[in-house]
């Protein structure tokens with residue numbers, strides 16, 4: 001098969017699909033090639049014993065009317081196609097550190113009041129923290145879908161400040177420092193490394209409002225693919241790109257494993273930047289650029305346990321739980337094999353037949369790729385007995401840890417499954433199963449910024465390693481990538497134009 005398009009997108013993660021959608025809307029003939037049998041990358045879901053599980057999208061922020069994700073969802077035609085539920089406003093995240101519980105409440109006022117209640121002597125530090133997070137979240141034009149000046153340097157200073165240093169500058173209280181840094185797993189935060197800007201954006205999205213995608217994140221990928229096709233584009237699964245073809249210094253086509261050739265004027269890679277480099281022959285690109293992409297440090301991977309629960313045994317709670325064994329919130333990703341896991345996140349889904357009770361639970365913790373490296377040359381379902389034993393042992397260790405906060409789970413498990421860094425690597429195609437792609441590093445702010453333009457003039461990048469990870473980070477990254485084809489402010493104006501007037505609430509009104 002040989003086909004010709006304006007733009008071929010390699011990979012159907014959120015970044016790839018949203019680029020294809022936006023450019024399709026602007027009249028480009030697009031084609032998305034996905035290597036897996038299911039589209040979506042981290043948006044994929046799977047079913048076991050009638051329960052649907054998400055793989056890499058557990059909750060999303062800022063999806064209330066007027067908020068940034070709501071505007072994106074409206075533009076992408078997702079508002080009526082994706083089922084969502086707001087998490088508990090008084091405690092969308094419950095942080096359990098060293099046996100004590102703290103609530104993250106929605107809305108800055110409630111968030112601040114709740115923490116002051118826990119730390120009455122720290123009111124000043126808490127208020128300063130919250131106003132800085134809010135300021136950074138609201139100052140950014142792109143994250144508020146306001147027209148952007150691409151040279152906007154408003155928040156640049158905060159790329160060079162570490163989250164841990166900033167929090168430490170506010171208070172001597174170690175417990176409060178830990179509570180403020182407790183959503184670290186949402187960006188695989190590292191002490192003295194993670195820029196305050198990254199922490200601020202992610203926390204801001206969720207403090208503004210936090211939501212569960214109740215019927216699974218694949219509703220997003222399915223709806224986007226359907227719209228892309230309606231606009232005349234194509235989306236192919238089982239279409240692994242294995243080769244880039246060149247005509248002199250420009251790309252001319254990509255070739256899939258099946259030998260199909262897809263020609264295009266331009267190409268967008270939704271693969272990790274270093275994986276993209278693997279397809280570019282050395283004589284087409286400067287070695288220093290390739291080396292830079294290949295040497296970027298990635299965020300850590302994860303180990304996840306999925307539980308199908310016995311009926312009517314565990315009460316459903318509409319929130320997420322973060323658990324840290326000690327108040328060393330920053331060290332959890334830098335564990336020794338003997339003290340793993342030092343922290344975890346768990347959430348439940350409710351049973352449709354009896355919503356007061358949980359039907360399933362998902363437990364996520366960090367895992368280093370090194371732990372599974374010995375099986376890296378194996379494929380899904382063929383990794384051998386040692387690997388299965390390893391996974392079972394790790395599952396048991398994680399279940400022992402989770403029983404420290406949910407002892408009732410012990411007798412309530414009907415079935416359990418687990419996913420290792422290799423599972424993530426093989427289902428989502430990320431380098432070493434990295435959770436969020438390239439690590440943002442405040443000590444190397446420029447180096448960890450990746451432009452959507454590559455040194456090949458008609459090859460562009462998108463996805464979580466460009467800009468920021470997570471649903472809003474990837475969507476804003478897609479805007480930046482599409483901004484190399486269509487003037488970015490034209491896209492932003494379109495997003496605004498189609499947004500219903502009744503939803504246009506300002507941030508200030510929301511804060512009231």
Ligand SMILES: Cc1cc2nc3c(=O)[nH]c(=O)nc-3n(C[C@H](O)[C@H](O)[C@H](O)COP(=O)(O)OP(=O)(O)OC[C@H]3O[C@@H](n4cnc5c(N)ncnc54)[C@H](O)[C@@H]3O)c2cc1C
Nearest residue numbers: 011013014015035041042056058059241429463464470471
């Ligand atoms: C455990 C976990 C939990 C998370 N939880 C949340 C959350 O609660 N909220 C949130 O907002 N974010 C969350 N994230 C982050 C979020 O899922 C990601 O940032 C986002 O989905 C990444 O999108 P992407 O566009 O970079 O593509 P990816 O999801 O990385 O997809 C890339 C796609 O490219 C395909 N591909 C790769 N190579 C090829 C090839 N050669 N040919 C064709 N196709 C190829 C892959 O198969 C894949 O489908 C989580 C991530 C993880 C890992």
